[in-house]
Amino acid sequence: MNRTALIIGASRGLGLGIVERLTERGWQVTATVRNSMSVELLRQTGATVEILEMNDLAQIEALGLQMRKECFDLILVNAGVLGPVGDLRIAFDEQILGQLFLTNSLAPVVLAKTLAHQLRPGTGVLAFMSSRMGSVANPDGTDMALYKASKAALNSLVNSLVSAWEGPATTFLCLHPGWVKTDLGGDDGDIDVWTSTSGVVDQVMHHAGHGGLHFVDYAGEPVSW
Numbered sequence: 001m002n003r004t005a006l007i008i009g010a011s012r013g014l015g016l017g018i019v020e021r022l023t024e025r026g027w028q029v030t031a032t033v034r035n036s037m038s039v040e041l042l043r044q045t046g047a048t049v050e051i052l053e054m055n056d057l058a059q060i061e062a063l064g065l066q067m068r069k070e071c072f073d074l075i076l077v078n079a080g081v082l083g084p085v086g087d088l089r090i091a092f093d094e095q096i097l098g099q100l101f102l103t104n105s106l107a108p109v110v111l112a113k114t115l116a117h118q119l120r121p122g123t124g125v126l127a128f129m130s131s132r133m134g135s136v137a138n139p140d141g142t143d144m145a146l147y148k149a150s151k152a153a154l155n156s157l158v159n160s161l162v163s164a165w166e167g168p169a170t171t172f173l174c175l176h177p178g179w180v181k182t183d184l185g186g187d188d189g190d191i192d193v194w195t196s197t198s199g200v201v202d203q204v205m206h207h208a209g210h211g212g213l214h215f216v217d218y219a220g221e222p223v224s225w
C-alpha cells in the first residue's frame with residue numbers, strides 16, 4: 001500500500017526536501033504552496049500541488065473541504081517564518097507581531113484541527129515543524145527571541161490540541177529539524193536539507209502507530225519542552 005502525505009509549505013527549503021524524501025520512498029504526496037509560480041522543483045517530484053496561504057482562515061477551511069475524502073498517513077505543517085530579529089522594539093507593531101504568531105503558532109494548529117479527520121486512524125502522524133529554539137529554558141539565540149516565543153507558543157497550542165483531541169487515534173510530533181542551511185536557517189547552518197529531511201522522515205516512520213506527543217529532533221533525540 002502506498003503511503004500518503006500532506007505537506008504544508010513546500011515551495012522551498014525543508015518542505016521541498018521532505019516532499020523529495022517522501023516521493024523517493026514511494027509516498028504519494030500532496031504539497032501546498034502559497035504561490036504556484038516557481039514550484040518547478042516541487043512539480044518534478046510528482047507531488048500534487050495545492051495552493052494555501054496558511055494565514056487565511058477561508059483558505060484553510062477551503063483546503064479542509066477539498067481534502068475531506070482523503071486519508072493521510074502523515075500531515076506535516078512545515079511552513080514558518082523567522083520574523084523580526086534583534087531589538088524587541090522592532091516588532092512593536094500589531095501587524096508585524098501578529099503575522100509572526102499567526103504563521104508560526106496559531107495557523108498551524110487551526111489547520112491541523114481542520115484536517116484532523118483526514119488522518120489514517122491508528123497509524124496516522126500529525127507533525128509540526130517546531131524548533132529547539134521553542135524550548136522555554138533554551139538560552140541560545142537571544143537575537144531571535146520573538147521567533148523562539150512563537151515556537152514555544154506553537155508547542156503550547158499543540159499540547160492543548162492533543163489534550164482536547166477528538167479525531168482518530170494519532171501520533172503527534174513537534175519536530176526540530178536541526179540547524180539547517182536554508183533561506184531561514186542561513187548559510188552557517190550545521191547540516192544540509194538532505195540530512196535534515198532524511199532524518200525527519202525516519203522519525204515519522206519510527207513513531208507512527210505508537211501514539212502520544214513527542215518533541216524530537218531529526219536524529220531522534222528528545223528535545224526538552
Ligand SMILES: NC(=O)c1ccc[n+]([C@@H]2O[C@H](COP(=O)([O-])OP(=O)(O)OC[C@H]3O[C@@H](n4cnc5c(N)ncnc54)[C@H](OP(=O)(O)O)[C@@H]3O)[C@@H](O)[C@H]2O)c1
Pocket residue numbers: 008009010011012013014015033034035052053054055078079080081103129130131132176177178179180181182183184185186189
Ligand atoms: N532552517 C532551520 O535551521 C530551521 C530550524 C528549526 C526549525 N525550522 C522550521 O522549519 C520550517 C521550514 O523552515 P525552512 O528553513 O525550510 O524555511 P524557508 O526556506 O524560509 O521556507 C519556509 C517555507 O514556509 C512557507 N511559508 C511561510 N509562511 C507561509 C504562510 N503564511 N503560508 C504558507 N506557507 C508559508 C514558505 O513559502 P513561500 O516560499 O511562499 O515563502 C516556504 O515554503 C519552519 O517552520 C522553520 O521555523 C527551521
